[in-house]
Amino acid sequence: xxxxxxxxxxxxxxxxxxxxxxxxxxxxxxxxxxxxxxxxxxxxxxxxxxxxxxxxxxxxxxxxxxxxxxxxxxxxxxxxxxxxxxxxxxxxx
Numbered sequence: 001x002x003x004x005x006x007x008x009x010x011x012x013x014x015x016x017x018x019x020x021x022x023x024x025x026x027x028x029x030x031x032x033x034x035x036x037x038x039x040x041x042x043x044x045x046x047x048x049x050x051x052x053x054x055x056x057x058x059x060x061x062x063x064x065x066x067x068x069x070x071x072x073x074x075x076x077x078x079x080x081x082x083x084x085x086x087x088x089x090x091x092x093x
Contacts, residue, residue, distance in 0.1 A: 023070035037079025
């Protein structure tokens, strides 16, 4: 079994720096003050400069699971404030 990996941010209000995920199935939970805003998880595309959304934008407190390949990711915050997010790899058997 691989070591777990993920990303955590607490009380952020602007788009943070990109981060690396090693790949696999992940659980994502997100809480924020929405102010009619959104938070989007994006992956760096093969051209090395374009980011692509990997899930529909979060617009309310939510939990989702998603399979992600190894790569560089970032959260894009639009208007939302006080964003708390946990992205944790779900260990396989």
